Amino acid sequence: MALILDSIGGHSLRLASLLWESLAAKIAKIGEVILLLLRILRRTPWFFTNPSLTLEQFIRIGVASLPLVMVISFFIGAVSAVQAEYQFRGFVPSNYLGTAVCKLVIIESGPVLTALVLAGRVGSAIAAQIGTMKEKEELDAMTVLDLDPLRYLALPRLLSGIIAFPLLVIISDFLSIIGGWIITTLVLNVTTATYIFGLRFLFQPYDVLISMIKAMVFGGIVVLMGYYHGLSAGPGAKGVGQASMKSVVSSCMLILIVDFLIVYIAY
Amino acid sequence: MNGDHLIELKHLQKSFGPQKVLRDVNLEIRRGETMVIIGTSGGGKSVILKHCIGLLQPDGGEVVVDGKVISSKGHIDVKTIRKRMGMLFQGAALFDSMNVGENIKFAVREHEKQHSEADLDRIVAETLHMINLNPDFRFKMPSELSGGMKKRLGLARAIALKPEILLYDEPTTGLDPITSDVINDLIIDMQAKLGATNIVVTHDMVSAYKIADRIAMLLDGRIIFVGTPEETRATSNPYVQQFILGQRKLGAETE
Numbered sequence: 001m002a003l004i005l006d007s008i009g010g011h012s013l014r015l016a017s018l019l020w021e022s023l024a025a026k027i028a029k030i031g032e033v034i035l036l037l038l039r040i041l042r043r044t045p046w047f048f049t050n051p052s053l054t055l056e057q058f059i060r061i062g063v064a065s066l067p068l069v070m071v072i073s074f075f076i077g078a079v080s081a082v083q084a085e086y087q088f089r090g091f092v093p094s095n096y097l098g099t100a101v102c103k104l105v106i107i108e109s110g111p112v113l114t115a116l117v118l119a120g121r122v123g124s125a126i127a128a129q130i131g132t133m134k135e136k137e138e139l140d141a142m143t144v145l146d147l148d149p150l151r152y153l154a155l156p157r158l159l160s161g162i163i164a165f166p167l168l169v170i171i172s173d174f175l176s177i178i179g180g181w182i183i184t185t186l187v188l189n190v191t192t193a194t195y196i197f198g199l200r201f202l203f204q205p206y207d208v209l210i211s212m213i214k215a216m217v218f219g220g221i222v223v224l225m226g227y228y229h230g231l232s233a234g235p236g237a238k239g240v241g242q243a244s245m246k247s248v249v250s251s252c253m254l255i256l257i258v259d260f261l262i263v264y265i266a267y
Numbered sequence: 268m269n270g271d272h273l274i275e276l277k278h279l280q281k282s283f284g285p286q287k288v289l290r291d292v293n294l295e296i297r298r299g300e301t302m303v304i305i306g307t308s309g310g311g312k313s314v315i316l317k318h319c320i321g322l323l324q325p326d327g328g329e330v331v332v333d334g335k336v337i338s339s340k341g342h343i344d345v346k347t348i349r350k351r352m353g354m355l356f357q358g359a360a361l362f363d364s365m366n367v368g369e370n371i372k373f374a375v376r377e378h379e380k381q382h383s384e385a386d387l388d389r390i391v392a393e394t395l396h397m398i399n400l401n402p403d404f405r406f407k408m409p410s411e412l413s414g415g416m417k418k419r420l421g422l423a424r425a426i427a428l429k430p431e432i433l434l435y436d437e438p439t440t441g442l443d444p445i446t447s448d449v450i451n452d453l454i455i456d457m458q459a460k461l462g463a464t465n466i467v468v469t470h471d472m473v474s475a476y477k478i479a480d481r482i483a484m485l486l487d488g489r490i491i492f493v494g495t496p497e498e499t500r501a502t503s504n505p506y507v508q509q510f511i512l513g514q515r516k517l518g519a520e521t522e
Contacts, residue, residue: 141424
């Protein structure tokens with residue numbers, strides 16, 4: 001009996017030790033990410049020396065993502081309208097279809113789904129690029145040439161993410177509402193006037209403000225996770241692939257957690 | 268410090284996890300000389316170079332460049348010393364997203380703001396000329412270049428800021444013997460034209476004999492031999508003999 005208890009005690013201690021090590025490693029990583037963010041933000045004044053670098057990244061992160069955002073946003077609006085009509089059927093008048101689409105899109109699906117999709121497109125691309133540059137010693141080459149990678153690579157990407165995401169979310173909201181309008185008028189037999197009435201009913205500019213704040217924070221998260229995981233990439237194609245994957249997974253998790261926190265605080 | 272020594276490595280130690288790469292490296296590099304560090308692959312030669320330019324910090328010991336300790340951040344800003352250095356990386360480490368001209372211009376444009384675009388174009392042409400390449404190459408992307416070309420352009424980028432100290436990490440590795448010889452000639456040429464102090468890491472003995480003023484051998488994390496090429500050939504040190512003769516076993520007979 002004593003032996004069994006000893007064995008259970010030993011296993012428990014080992015398990016506790018493993019859990020503690022894992023937790024400590026996670027806390028250390030959070031610390032690294034925060035430190036990286038602060039180091040990048042400290043270089044913000046350099047934006048004015050090389051604005052073209054940020055513009056170039058804005059085009060890559062923002063403008064190049066437009067087609068993807070436009071397509072998904074249209075269908076998000078369309079799906080929201082169809083689902084709302086189905087859930088409302090027999091209980092809520094169709095006057096409020098526009099309200100449902102507008103509220104859902106502006107408060108949640110616009111910023112969150114756009115950010116999740118861009119985490120896949122933008123975050124993974126940044127992680128892969130930085131990971132490959134690290135592997136090929138390009139980051140070391142920049143340091144040796146006294147070209148600070150945080151200033152020339154990280155800062156333009158972070159600023160572009162923070163600026164481009166809210167703009168993309170505005171476009172996304174607009175296209176989702178258009179998608180909802182087309183479906184409600186063509187398929188669900190609701191007039192344009194009724195849909196617009198629904199849109200305007202309960203519309204609050206405060207929702208748009210919170211949506212923009214969310215988008216800016218999500219933009220920062222996606223870029224920061226991409227850059228951090230690129231820097232931490234292991235060797236070879238496997239290392240770069242894993243860095244990309246980790247950047248997407250961690251971005252998605254953080255986006256949903258931070259979304260909850262913002263909503264909890266704001267409403 | 269001895270005024271003749273531009274770079275001094277004193278009791279340098281470095282570990283990566285449980286692996287002790289540098290145990291106790293002591294080496295002095297004289298102003299204007301070409302010091303070639305030889306040793307087995309994975310032995311820590313590149314790690315020494317990265318310490319010399321401040322890319323790595325030692326676990327113990329010191330790196331002194333021109334009388335200033337650069338291995339301790341408290342003593343001097345490593346950036347000040349780094350501006351006097353250039354480095355050719357093993358894989359050239361060209362910036363893939365930029366063409367050849369931009370690769371050369373990038374650092375010059377950022378550090379020497381007085382240059383106009385026309386000046387920068389002239390610097391690119393002059394630098395390409397120094398490494399015996401046609402100025403038309405400036406429009407090519409790194410992906411369009413062969414291994415030897417990439418190394419030459421890596422060197423072009425390193426010398427564009429006219430460094431006093433040039434570090435070469437395996438400059439001839441992966442190249443055919445003829446292209447290797449072109450790189451060797453370029454290294455000798457750079458020393459003559461720029462008067463730079465060179466540190467070259469290699470395991471190519473043909474290259475080492477051709478370009479070195481002195482050769483140092485790294486073994487088990489320590490410098491076990493330093494001498495001129497003639498002294499290296501004539502040494503009775505069994506480990507150096509094993510390396511330069513390419514023998515698998517210590518003291519094996521050559522056929």
